[in-house]
Every structure is written in C-alpha cells, then in structure tokens.
Amino acid sequence: MIKYALLCEHGHPFEAWFSASTDYDEQRARGLVECPICASREVAKQIMAPAVSGTKRTERAPDPAKVQSMMMQAARAVRSHVEQNFDYVGDSFAREARDIHEGRSEKREIYGEATPTEVKKLKDDGVPCAPLPPAPPEPETVN
Incomplete structure (x- = not known):
C-alpha cells in the first residue's frame, strides 16, 4: 500500500491510499480520484517525503x-x-x-x-x- 498526499484544483489537500504506485495514475485517468471536499476530479500528487520503515517520527506536543x-x-x-x-x-x-x-x-x-x-x-x-x-x-x- 502507498499513501499519496493529493491536492485538487481548488487547493483542498487530502490523502488517499493505493495498492501500488501505478494505481493512482490508472484511477485518475478513469476519473475515479476526486476531492472529498468539492468532488473535483482535477487532482494532483503533492511532493512528499518518503516514509522510511524503522524511523521514529517525533511530534511536538502543542504548547x-x-x-x-x-x-x-x-x-x-x-x-x-x-x-x-x-x-x-x-x-x-x-x-x-x-x-x-x-x-x-x-x-x-x-x-x-x-x-x-x-x-x-x-x-x-x-x-x-x-x-x-x-x-x-x-x-x-x-x-
């Protein structure tokens, strides 16, 4: 499974999971990927840092x-x-x-x-x- 950070043409960010990296391209081409906020099908991948197994993510507690x-x-x-x-x-x-x-x-x-x-x-x-x-x-x- 692979998770992509996506952005619609109206600037709404969201995430979606795909079985393989090629699934996103195929589903987008068929009009199956849409923004959950405005239903736009003009969606693009955002730049993401790769998830490396075994690394520890540290999140700061809010002040x-x-x-x-x-x-x-x-x-x-x-x-x-x-x-x-x-x-x-x-x-x-x-x-x-x-x-x-x-x-x-x-x-x-x-x-x-x-x-x-x-x-x-x-x-x-x-x-x-x-x-x-x-x-x-x-x-x-x-x-």
Whole structure:
C-alpha cells in the first residue's frame, strides 16, 4: 500500500491510499480520484517525503499556554456571538425554550438560565439546548 498526499484544483489537500504506485495514475485517468471536499476530479500528487520503515517520527506536543489561549478566545467568541444575536430570557429559559419547541412562541434563538433539573427535562423531551460557555477571564488577568 502507498499513501499519496493529493491536492485538487481548488487547493483542498487530502490523502488517499493505493495498492501500488501505478494505481493512482490508472484511477485518475478513469476519473475515479476526486476531492472529498468539492468532488473535483482535477487532482494532483503533492511532493512528499518518503516514509522510511524503522524511523521514529517525533511530534511536538502543542504548547499548553497557546492551547489554553486559543480555547479561551474561542469561548469568548461563542459567548459574544450569542449575547449579540440571541434574545436573553433570563430565568424563564426552560419555559421559553419549551414554548418555542412546541410552537406556542415565535421561533427565535434564545439564551438564559436554567437549573440542571430543567435542562435534563428539556433534553429528555427532545428540546434542543446547550450550555453557554462561561465568560472566560480576560487574557491580561490569566497567569
């Protein structure tokens, strides 16, 4: 088996396995190799370093501080989007979410507070809901 790094005409990178090196050429000529993202059949091999049996690949662990910073930035962005675009309904979230789900209230995106018991009942009844990430501390206050 041989693995090729491939690139479609739209710049989408992907990998594919072939039984032999000639299989890629034959399958590409028959239009059987296509990009899994956009379905383009204009695909070319990328330059790859050969895989040498017995060599040890070392991967660096991501920097924990960088990962934490990225996660906090993502949580901040999600929370900001919800606060700017959804209706705040306070502690009547469970009732309002149920009313929207059952068609008794206008369909709209909401957020608010609910007890763990209320959330469990909503989920048990098929009412879609998810916790909002807590407001992360500002970057300058984190060690």
